[in-house]
Amino acid sequence: MTAIARRLRAVPSWQVTLSVALLVLGFLIAAQLSAEGPRVRYTSQERVPLVETVIGLQSQQNALKDRILALRAQIRDLEAQMPGSAAEERALNGQLEKARIASGLAQLAGPGLLFKLEDADGAVGNDKTESLVTSRDVRVLVQELWLAGAEAISVNGERIATTTAILDIGNSILVNNAYLAPPYQISAIGPTDLYRRISSSKAFVAYVSSRLEPSGIKLSFAELETVTVPAFAGTVAGRYIRPTVPSQ
Amino acid sequence: MTPRRRNRLTITAVAVILGFLVVAQLRGQVADASLAQQSAQDLTLLVANLNTQNEELRGEVATLEQQLTSLSDTHARGNSAAGQLRADLDRIQGWAGLRAVNGPGISIRVAGQIGGDGVEDLLNELRNAGAEAISVGGVRVVPGTVVAGAAGALFVESTVLGGTFEIRAIGSPQILTGSLTRAGGIVAQLSVTFPRAQVSVTPLDSVAIPATDRDLAPVNGRPSL
Numbered sequence: 001m002t003a004i005a006r007r008l009r010a011v012p013s014w015q016v017t018l019s020v021a022l023l024v025l026g027f028l029i030a031a032q033l034s035a036e037g038p039r040v041r042y043t044s045q046e047r048v049p050l051v052e053t054v055i056g057l058q059s060q061q062n063a064l065k066d067r068i069l070a071l072r073a074q075i076r077d078l079e080a081q082m083p084g085s086a087a088e089e090r091a092l093n094g095q096l097e098k099a100r101i102a103s104g105l106a107q108l109a110g111p112g113l114l115f116k117l118e119d120a121d122g123a124v125g126n127d128k129t130e131s132l133v134t135s136r137d138v139r140v141l142v143q144e145l146w147l148a149g150a151e152a153i154s155v156n157g158e159r160i161a162t163t164t165a166i167l168d169i170g171n172s173i174l175v176n177n178a179y180l181a182p183p184y185q186i187s188a189i190g191p192t193d194l195y196r197r198i199s200s201s202k203a204f205v206a207y208v209s210s211r212l213e214p215s216g217i218k219l220s221f222a223e224l225e226t227v228t229v230p231a232f233a234g235t236v237a238g239r240y241i242r243p244t245v246p247s248q
Numbered sequence: 249m250t251p252r253r254r255n256r257l258t259i260t261a262v263a264v265i266l267g268f269l270v271v272a273q274l275r276g277q278v279a280d281a282s283l284a285q286q287s288a289q290d291l292t293l294l295v296a297n298l299n300t301q302n303e304e305l306r307g308e309v310a311t312l313e314q315q316l317t318s319l320s321d322t323h324a325r326g327n328s329a330a331g332q333l334r335a336d337l338d339r340i341q342g343w344a345g346l347r348a349v350n351g352p353g354i355s356i357r358v359a360g361q362i363g364g365d366g367v368e369d370l371l372n373e374l375r376n377a378g379a380e381a382i383s384v385g386g387v388r389v390v391p392g393t394v395v396a397g398a399a400g401a402l403f404v405e406s407t408v409l410g411g412t413f414e415i416r417a418i419g420s421p422q423i424l425t426g427s428l429t430r431a432g433g434i435v436a437q438l439s440v441t442f443p444r445a446q447v448s449v450t451p452l453d454s455v456a457i458p459a460t461d462r463d464l465a466p467v468n469g470r471p472s473l
Contacts, residue, residue, distance in 0.1 A: 014255045014259060018255075018259055018262060021263065022262060024266060025262060047284070047286075047287075047288050050291035050292065051283050051284060051286075051291060054295060054298065055283070057295065057299065057302060058298065061298060061302050061305065064302060064305035064308075064309060065305065067309050068308055068309055068312060071312035071313060071316055072312065074316055075312065075316050075336075078319045079329065079333060081323075082319075082322070082323060082328075082329045082333075086330070089330055089333060092333040092334060092337060093333065095337055096333060096336060096337050098465065099337060099340045099344060099346060100340060101465065102346065102465050103340055103341075103344030103345075103346070103464065104344075105340065106471045107471065107472050107473065108472060109469060109470060110466070110468040110470060111468055112468070139368065139372065140365075143394045143396070146391070146392045146393070146394050150392070151392070151467065152391075152466060152469050153391070160391055161391060162343065162344060162381075162389070162390050163343070163375055163379070165376035166372060169286070169293060169297070170285070170286040170287060170294075171282070171285060171286065172282050172286070176301075177297050177300070177301035178301070179283075179294060181281075181282030182282070189468055189469040190468055191468055192468075228472060229469070234301075234304075234305070234308070235304045235305060235308040237307060237339065238339070238342060238343055238380040238418075239380070240351040240352055241342050241343070241349040241351045241381050242342070242349060242351055243338045243341070243347045243349055244348040244456065245347075246334070246338055
């Protein structure tokens with residue numbers, strides 16, 4: 001016994017730390033691999049294929065969005081280095097860059113706020129749905145942030161653009177047709193006093209006191225020096241709109 | 249490199265991988281657990297939404313790939329790309345609200361007592377139905393535009409909306425009209441929430457929507473990669 005204890009004491013502490021870390025690492029890798037499919041099988045039989053289909057489609061959606069962002073970056077780089085570089089082309093490139101930034105096609109970083117909206121811990125009253133965050137809750141918060149002076153907003157990483165709809169789907173929401181599960185993190189870039197502005201809005205105060213507090217829905221916030229709002233990764237190709245006066 | 253330094257680096261590398269996996273695992277569990285709680289009906293709806301969205305995203309990928317190929321050819325030949333740049337600018341500015349646009353769509357006449365939240369619900373439904381450009385009382389709706397105020401005292405940006413105002417939207421007239429006026433749709437819901445308001449929808453072959461007056465250039469945010 002004393003020999004074993006002596007040998008254990010002789011093991012360097014970094015080896016012990018590394019062994020524990022590798023053990024946890026192995027556990028997590030195994031958990032991650034097993035999560036790729038079979039984890040959802042605890043749902044009822046008829047929902048299993050549907051859940052698996054949704055996971056597959058979400059994965060496709062993420063890959064398509066990554067591809068769109070990569071293509072836009074390649075196009076932007078290529079446009080910037082076009083030969084000839086006549087004054088006209090330089091001017092057009094400048095306008096394009098401004099339009100991309102103004103329209104949400106570029107990731108932005110700046111001072112701002114993070115809000116987190118979470119479902120209530122338990123059902124309040126007879127109606128459990130009252131204690132769940134709905135798309136309307138998220139929309140109200142987004143609208144109040146706009147009115148307070150926010151200049152870029154995202155919900156769980158989905159940029160709010162001109163065509164963004166926020167909808168209910170069961171107990172969760174869709175933003176830009178991406179499925180988002182609670183809690184919802186709303187990131188907003190704006191003036192450094194954005195929180196003071198929104199918290200002095202009568203409509204926001206009324207929303208908190210009449211909707212959030214009675215239902216038990218939790219709203220927390222953080223003021224940050226740097227908030228990152230990702231670029232919009234959806235479709236910009238309009239099938240119906242045409243500029244009234246095309247560029248000359 | 250000393251053994252001590254090597255050990256530290258090894259532990260740091262393992263800790264980084266560990267942290268990444270913990271976050272990935274937690275995120276995955278939240279999303280999957282949420283999906284498992286959805287009803288079969290909601291999951292079916294979600295599948296339909298994701299299919300539609302993915303189809304649109306594939307269309308966007310195809311458009312961008314074509315644009316990239318065309319630009320690469322122009323670049324290789326050393327030609328001017330002004331025409332392509334203008335087309336790209338038209339597309340982005342039109343979508344973003346920086347340019348006046350027209351196209352087929354609908355006109356919605358709203359009269360009577362309706363709150364800003366009701367109008368915002370209507371705009372949200374229009375976006376969901378595929379509206380590509382929207383205006384309210386002649387004001388282009390862009391990120392940051394909110395119709396606010398109580399019934400009878402609505403405003404959008406600096407424009408006060410009177411007792412009767414018009415919402416215009418460009419998109420498929422049939423789909424937009426059908427989405428709004430279907431049984432149980434947003435027009436029916438608003439008639440219950442705001443019984444003293446009247447909402448009528450008219451499909452049109454051509455709708456004109458102005459550019460925004462807002463300066464959309466960020467003041468506090470800066471582009472970051």
